[in-house]
Amino acid sequence: MKRLAAIGLTAVGSTLALVMVHTYSATGLGASPMFMLIAQHDPCSNCHSVHTAPGQSLTNEVVREVLCQTCHSVAGGDIPAEVHNNKTGSSYAAFSITCTDCHEPHDYQDNANSNPNLKLVRANIATPSSGTKGVVFESRGTGASEPAALSFADGDGTWDGVCEVCHTQTLFHKNDGTGAAHNAGDTCVDCHAHDNYFHGDGSCQGCHDQTQGGRREIVSEFSRSSHHLQNTLDDADCEVCHDQSQHQQGSVRLKNVDGGATVVLTGDPNTTPSEAAKLTPFCLACHDSGGTGPAQPFTDNWTPPTIDSTSWDAASHNTGSRSCYGDGTSGCHASGHGSEKQKLLAPGGVAPTAPANAEEEEGFCLTCHDSDGPASTDLSTAYSQPINWVQTATGLNSNPNLNDRHDIEYAAQQRSGALIECTNCHNPHTATAAQPYILDPDPSDGRTPGTGQVFAGTDTYSEFCMDCHDGSFPAGVQDHTSPQITDIRTTWSSDGMGARTGSSVDLRAGIGWAIGDIMPCWSCHTPHPTLDKDIGAAPGTPTLFAVIDTVLSKSGTYLPFEKTQGQTTTTIWAYGITDNLAKNDVTSGGYWCNTCHDRTSMTGKENCYGCHRHGDGGRF
Amino acid sequence: MRRLTLFILVAGVLVACFDDAPIAPPEDRSTTEPEPPVEPDFLNTLNRSLLAVKAPVRMAPTPSGQLLVADYHQGAILRVDPNTLQPDRGFRIDGKPSAVALMGDRIFVANVTSNTVDVFGSNGQWRYSFAPEAVERPTDLVVDPVHRLVLAVSGGTNVVKAFDVSGEVQFVIRDLWKPTGVAVDGSRQEILVSDYGEAAHGERASVRIFDYDGNPIATILGHAGMANSRFSRPQGLAVDGTGRIYLVDALSAEVVVLDRETGATVNTIGIFGPDPGQLLLPLDIVIGQTGDVYVTSYKTRRIERFIGVVAQ
Numbered sequence: 001m002k003r004l005a006a007i008g009l010t011a012v013g014s015t016l017a018l019v020m021v022h023t024y025s026a027t028g029l030g031a032s033p034m035f036m037l038i039a040q041h042d043p044c045s046n047c048h049s050v051h052t053a054p055g056q057s058l059t060n061e062v063v064r065e066v067l068c069q070t071c072h073s074v075a076g077g078d079i080p081a082e083v084h085n086n087k088t089g090s091s092y093a094a095f096s097i098t099c100t101d102c103h104e105p106h107d108y109q110d111n112a113n114s115n116p117n118l119k120l121v122r123a124n125i126a127t128p129s130s131g132t133k134g135v136v137f138e139s140r141g142t143g144a145s146e147p148a149a150l151s152f153a154d155g156d157g158t159w160d161g162v163c164e165v166c167h168t169q170t171l172f173h174k175n176d177g178t179g180a181a182h183n184a185g186d187t188c189v190d191c192h193a194h195d196n197y198f199h200g201d202g203s204c205q206g207c208h209d210q211t212q213g214g215r216r217e218i219v220s221e222f223s224r225s226s227h228h229l230q231n232t233l234d235d236a237d238c239e240v241c242h243d244q245s246q247h248q249q250g251s252v253r254l255k256n257v258d259g260g261a262t263v264v265l266t267g268d269p270n271t272t273p274s275e276a277a278k279l280t281p282f283c284l285a286c287h288d289s290g291g292t293g294p295a296q297p298f299t300d301n302w303t304p305p306t307i308d309s310t311s312w313d314a315a316s317h318n319t320g321s322r323s324c325y326g327d328g329t330s331g332c333h334a335s336g337h338g339s340e341k342q343k344l345l346a347p348g349g350v351a352p353t354a355p356a357n358a359e360e361e362e363g364f365c366l367t368c369h370d371s372d373g374p375a376s377t378d379l380s381t382a383y384s385q386p387i388n389w390v391q392t393a394t395g396l397n398s399n400p401n402l403n404d405r406h407d408i409e410y411a412a413q414q415r416s417g418a419l420i421e422c423t424n425c426h427n428p429h430t431a432t433a434a435q436p437y438i439l440d441p442d443p444s445d446g447r448t449p450g451t452g453q454v455f456a457g458t459d460t461y462s463e464f465c466m467d468c469h470d471g472s473f474p475a476g477v478q479d480h481t482s483p484q485i486t487d488i489r490t491t492w493s494s495d496g497m498g499a500r501t502g503s504s505v506d507l508r509a510g511i512g513w514a515i516g517d518i519m520p521c522w523s524c525h526t527p528h529p530t531l532d533k534d535i536g537a538a539p540g541t542p543t544l545f546a547v548i549d550t551v552l553s554k555s556g557t558y559l560p561f562e563k564t565q566g567q568t569t570t571t572i573w574a575y576g577i578t579d580n581l582a583k584n585d586v587t588s589g590g591y592w593c594n595t596c597h598d599r600t601s602m603t604g605k606e607n608c609y610g611c612h613r614h615g616d617g618g619r620f
Numbered sequence: 621m622r623r624l625t626l627f628i629l630v631a632g633v634l635v636a637c638f639d640d641a642p643i644a645p646p647e648d649r650s651t652t653e654p655e656p657p658v659e660p661d662f663l664n665t666l667n668r669s670l671l672a673v674k675a676p677v678r679m680a681p682t683p684s685g686q687l688l689v690a691d692y693h694q695g696a697i698l699r700v701d702p703n704t705l706q707p708d709r710g711f712r713i714d715g716k717p718s719a720v721a722l723m724g725d726r727i728f729v730a731n732v733t734s735n736t737v738d739v740f741g742s743n744g745q746w747r748y749s750f751a752p753e754a755v756e757r758p759t760d761l762v763v764d765p766v767h768r769l770v771l772a773v774s775g776g777t778n779v780v781k782a783f784d785v786s787g788e789v790q791f792v793i794r795d796l797w798k799p800t801g802v803a804v805d806g807s808r809q810e811i812l813v814s815d816y817g818e819a820a821h822g823e824r825a826s827v828r829i830f831d832y833d834g835n836p837i838a839t840i841l842g843h844a845g846m847a848n849s850r851f852s853r854p855q856g857l858a859v860d861g862t863g864r865i866y867l868v869d870a871l872s873a874e875v876v877v878l879d880r881e882t883g884a885t886v887n888t889i890g891i892f893g894p895d896p897g898q899l900l901l902p903l904d905i906v907i908g909q910t911g912d913v914y915v916t917s918y919k920t921r922r923i924e925r926f927i928g929v930v931a932q
Contacts, residue, residue, distance in 0.1 A: 066901050069901055073901060300665070301664060
């Protein structure tokens with residue numbers, strides 16, 4: 001018995017003990033000059049006082065760990081340390097292991113190898129659930145001067161590391177030897193720092209910057225083109241969404257910030273629609289306009305865009321098992337962490353094809369809105385046709401930036417300089433069959449379009465179109481570079497579409513329209529390309545100016561045009577405008593205009609658009 | 621026997637430290653016009669709903685009387701309202717901060733993780749850092765705007781380093797055992813360092829006072845334990861205009877007010893306890909513009925305010 005215990009806990013002996021703890025072993029000190037030096041200096045009073053000590057064991061502090069931390073705090077004189085506890089949201093009941101549970105400040109015990117442990121670690125630790133266990137801790141780990149043997153958790157078949165003697169519920173290094181393969185022989189506190197309560201690496205990122213078992217790597221997803229969180233990722237951000245109460249127990253648990261039920265994913269939502277369906281209430285908890293959750297949930301203090309849950313309930317996109325989350329067809333959004341596409345669109349790991357970026361924006365929408373669905377509206381077929389540009393040198397229509405559609409496609413935008421996307425007119429979260437359009441494309445102009453898709457002489461949608469065709473644009477929409485589009489709104493009421501008066505227009509009977517009527521935009525135009533059905537151009541050629549292939553009557557029905565050839569009158573339905581450069585009845589609008597106008601007034605002027613257009617002083 | 625050998629080695633090293641020239645002041649360190657103070661106006665980049673004081677270590681006052689607080693576990697600098705004692709904004713640093721100080725439009729932060737001093741603009745944007753390993757386990761940081769010096773306690777090497785604002789070392793104070801806090805008395809042109817001492821060598825805790833050539837001027841000794849109402853775990857310190865030193869003692873959980881001339885304890889502020897108004901592991905002090913004293917209480921995660929305790 002060469003150590004302090006053999007000396008006996010006399011007053012002098014206990015004084016020695018404290019000093020030895022923090023400097024050196026008592027071995028052989030008894031009669032040395034150093035012994036006398038130590039005893040004379042009374043270092044016991046660092047922690048103890050005989051008469052004034054407020055704490056147990058005559059310690060100078062009521063709270064034992066505070067006594068230790070007066071030296072072992074971040075601002076103290078020695079290595080900083082915190083007690084061992086669990087993180088907020090941990091899967092375990094709250095616990096706190098204080099300093100002396102693992103350390104013996106007087107250091108009078110040898111371990112089972114008859115050697116002292118490092119760092120005053122106890123030779124025997126009273127564990128929470130496994131009785132008292134012997135601890136061997138003579139080296140730190142695998143560093144150059146830190147042999148792995150006899151270290152924290154050396155994987156040598158005896159589970160006597162200072163960490164593993166207690167652990168029974170962790171994934172790794174339990175005191176029954178299971179999970180020992182995790183960084184065996186390394187220094188546990190390199191990742192589970194003592195001054196960070198032994199929490200793993202101090203952050204979620206510390207582990208999830210690489211694959212963890214079956215979990216994919218996460219951290220880099222926050223660096224994709226679009227992502228939640230606009231500033232540096234923080235654990236607090238992770239915990240806004242992730243319930244950690246059962247961390248590492250096989251499921252991803254997501255919080256409902258409005259206090260709703262926790263979403264427990266037991267499968268992959270990318271491949272299992274029923275799993276993806278669980279995510280809609282989770283997403284809407286933040287993306288609603290109210291609720292009890294924080295208005296700015298993340299550390300970036302951004303306010304999430306509002307997606308009204310009532311509107312989403314009725315939205316056309318909310319059908320079947322479709323969720324917010326999915327592969328692009330079962331749901332539109334990829335991982336909530338980040339996507340290489342805009343607006344977290346799926347699939348998140350696939351970058352759009354530069355420079356067209358076609359699978360973003362229209363490309364993404366048209367994936368479903370094509371001939372084989374699942375959307376019932378096929379827009380892909382029309383948009384897949386070559387863009388039909390207005391020809392030059394045609395008088396009043398000599399604007400080479402005009403074509404057959406809104407310029408949502410990259411190729412169109414490159415030529416015209418214009419910028420507009422599907423979502424400038426449609427809100428995928430609220431659109432229904434009855435109301436497929438957003439209510440007010442340009443709220444800044446103070447004018448609110450009417451609601452409801454009614455077409456019976458009531459002008460409900462012209463104001464919608466005029467939100468842009470007044471020459472000023474909402475955010476995200478951009479005019480042609482040069483020449484710019486005409487301000488139709490200013491001239492619309494006088495150019496013939498609105499209450500043009502006069503007697504020379506020679507309107508046919510039976511069309512419903514009369515002199516003095518205001519014609520809505522949609523009596524002649526459609527926002528998407530319209531394919532001329534059969535005559536005058538190659539089949540499938542989109543009609544210029546996005547005019548529909550025959551005019552609507554005032555009651556909203558398609559008007560047939562009666563074409564007389566010789567003695568035979570033929571009723572036809574389709575004469576779109578596919579070539580404004582030509583002068584003939586078929587491709588340049590002659591018949592199309594004469595659906596309503598009596599051709600007798602237009603003799604010799606087959607190309608109506610050579611002279612007439614919007615915004616030209618009422619010449620339309 | 622192995623430990624005894626280690627002890628002798630340590631003692632030898634310590635003796636060797638004393639044999640060194642304790643201070644190496646620069647040839648020319650004339651005073652300059654101090655930079656006009658700039659009120660920090662950084663945007664909050666922390667989660668507003670979770671904004672709170674969690675691990676307050678050192679503080680620094682702003683020109684308007686706000687408090688900048690180094691919050692260790694949050695890895696952030698918080699701006700704390702001196703009346704509500706709650707943070708209204710904060711910005712994160714890349715690591716864990718132990719101390720913060722202001723000079724002109726710069727915010728200096730002692731970064732324990734990277735063992736250096738990070739420098740931010742008053743807008744909270746990182747500008748530059750001192751050299752890697754400029755300090756080892758920094759425990760405190762203070763600025764002297766007149767001499768344009770940044771003094772940092774290097775706890776791992778038991779020295780106080782004086783840098784210029786760019787991070788160039790100007791001189792080093794080595795005659796210390798375990799320095800923890802540092803302050804500057806501008807009126808007396810003195811540097812004050814709190815020192816835990818070394819119990820194994822019979823070296824008691826103290827406040828060490830140096831001139832600007834780094835020469836020791838005076839030492840105010842504490843006590844090894846709690847007896848005699850002295851200090852034994854001296855932490856952050858401040859001086860008022862009357863020659864009094866306000867020293868935080870982490871163990872007794874109070875502010876010990878010392879007379880600069882006599883070293884006598886003339887007052888104590890605060891009591892131990894976990895409740896509001898009490899201190900549990902206090903670490904730093906700031907004397908406010910109206911004579912109030914602010915103290916970081918690390919274990920209770922609070923800033924405590926003691927109103928009107930400093931004569932104006």
